[in-house]
Structure formats: structure tokens, C-alpha cells
Amino acid sequence: IAGITQAPTSQILAAGRRMTLRCTQDMRHNAMYWYRQDLGLGLRLIHYSNTAGTTGKGEVPDGYSVSRANTDDFPLTLASAVPSQTSVYFCASSDGSGNSPLHFGNGTRLTVT
């Protein structure tokens, strides 16, 4: 079934540890995104990639990095986790056209202690 796969589903992480959230899509979408979702706030864009080999910063990029080595994969890395990074992280993709909707993965629930 075509879609976006995120891993892990959930994780408890000690502060200061490094963590990579994985995201893979099989829809051959050009654009991919990482969002965090916190209670009472809208989805906030962390980083995005309009096409393989390029990345850009979103609204809340500090403490996070991404890479886009190929079309399918878009991992998000927390270099040194802090408690304020406790959140639900969603990866999404689209074909990049103006009216194309986002397709979301099932999310990763991350708790930093």
C-alpha cells in the first residue's frame, strides 16, 4: 500500500542523546516535510525538502537537522535532545504542485526526559 512510513512509532529518550526519526515514502513525491504537533498549537514546520538533494528551514528548525539523499527518504535528526522537543512528529509529502494536499505518516511520539 502506497504511503509514508515513519519509525519508530514512539520513543522515550534521555536528554542529551542523539536520535534520528526515519521517514520513507513510496509515492515518488518531490516534496517532503517534517512537522511537530503540540497540544493547543497548530502544526509547526521544522524542515522541508522540495526535491532530492535540497532542504530548507521551516518555522522551528533549531535543534534539528535533515538530509534528502534520495526521493524516498527524509530522516530528521535531533543532535542533542532537550525536554522541549517532547512532541508528536509527523512526516509528510506532496507532489509539490500548488493544490496538492499533504500525505502524512502516522507520526512518532517522542518524550525527552
Next chain:
Amino acid sequence: GQNIDQPTEMTATEGAIVQINCTYQTSGFNGLFWYQQHAGEAPTFLSYNVLDGLEEKGRFSSFLSRSKGYSYLLLKELQMKDSASYLCAAKDSNYQLIWGAGTKLIIKP
């Protein structure tokens, strides 16, 4: 600044009709999206409007007024499974999505 406003929570009765409003202020405008998100799940696409007017899709309709910076999602013949959060998002001049915090819709029997 850019902003999306929508009510935090609404309650409606099974079988009834509910309208969820969304107002937006963005730098430029390239369309408005509605998504549904059940608790603990990912958002899923419901509708897209870029021109003024009403778009109907079965029990769900979405309306846009660009001059007023206003949209609404209309849900008819409410079912218990419609209990979810509904997210409004507008695309700005750079085609970046600006998201509202979502409206939690509670359906009562």
C-alpha cells in the same frame, strides 16, 4: 504576521449539521485546505478551496471568501465517527502552509 483562527472546541448532536469557521491572515494566498485528524492519528485531507464559493463532497462541504479571509467546513448528517479535530491551513505567497490549532468536534448521541 500570519495567523489562522478557528474555535478550539465544538459540540454537536448525531444527525445534525455543524459549521466550523476559519479566518486567516496570510502574506498572499494560494489556497485553503481542511484536514481531519482523529485522536492519535495522522491528519487526512478533506478539501481544498482557492476560488470563492462552495465545494461539496458528500456530507462535507467547504466554503471560501477570499475578500473576507474566511472559510468554513460544513458537516451534514453527523455521525459518531466524525468526532475528530478539524485543521484549517492556508498557503501563503511562498506556498508555505500556515496551520490553525484545530477545532475539536465532539459528537453526542
